[in-house]
Amino acid sequence: MGQAYLAVWIDGIGLAFVGLTLVAQPKPIQTGLMTALLSAPPLDAHRFAPASGWQNEGRTADHLESLAAKDDESAARKWTDRLRSTPTGPLAEAEFSVVRQSLEAGAPFVEPAGNLSLSYRVTKRAVDTIGAIVALALFTPILLPVLLVLLMTTRGRPFFFQRRVGYRGRPFWMIKFRTMRLDADRMQHLVVNEQGGPIFKNRCDPRVTRIGRWLRRTSIDEMPQLFNVLAGQMSLVGPRPPVPSEVAKYRPWQRQRLSVMPGLTCLWQVSGRSDIDFESWIRMDLWYVRNQRLWTDLVLLFRTPWSVLTCRGAY
Secondary structure, rough: OOOEEEEOOOOOOOOOEEEEEOOOOOOOOOOOHHHHHHOOOOOHHHHOOOOOOHHHHOOHHHHHHHHHHHHHHHHHHHHHHHHOOOOOOOOHHHHHHHHHHHHOOOOOOOOOOOOOOOOHHHHHHHHHHHOOOOOOOHHHHHHHHHHHHHHHHHOOEEEEEEEOHHHHOOEEEEEEEEOOOOOOHHHHHHOOHHHHHOOOOOOOOOOOOOHHHHHHHHHHHHHHHHHHHOOOOOOEEOOOOHHHHHOOOOOHHHHHHHHHOOEEEOOOOOOOOOHHHHHHHHHHHHHHHHHHHHHHHHHHHHHHHHHHHHHOOOO
């Protein structure tokens, strides 16, 4: 029986997401079918979906394997399209309603996953605490002048507090340096969304201030989230925390990214950030969930400074 693997290229201490592939086939897979497989969501995503989603679809990986053996490109594409589609019908609507109610009530709605061993959790929390304290001490000479400038340019409101969705779907208030106008929320309908999926991104967002654009390119606007790390709401490494309006539109398999603690940096952060499309971003987060370990965290932390210096995808 063939198995599905998420391909990762490790070069020295580097780490890069490659994609999803199917191996252990005696017959070569043609290019068209491989494209269909690479474009699919993670093959075990149905495990995390409720009965109204893909649970009734059954043997996803086995089915794709049989399609590969038959070299049936059109059937493979049809199957991956079914995985991509959002569940419909009364049960699906009830499921999305439960998610929306949980978001409003602040109740968890995702089961924990990732590395659940006690030794890892204790070590990760120690690294988070020590790392956040050291980072705050090192970057205070930068943070204080930024704070003073923002105090003068934002009418005394240098920080932006935004409700984000954290571990298992619990909401928390994430802290950032303010990079947009004070009336940014009321102007969002005037800005074109350049990203697909539920996220909102615009490379030249007119709501971003001049100093805000510089803060975003250098990622200094994210540094106050070190206080979220100290408070235990975030980790140094983990999927970026989304806003509730985005989570309310997630498909069942995409919610699994909420099964681990959100973080300051992640595979998406060091691989191009906003230049990456939404579904690739989700797959990277799910890769982290399944490969969460101390070595992975250290590699991503090591790669983050270079990602920040290159400013790739930061806007």
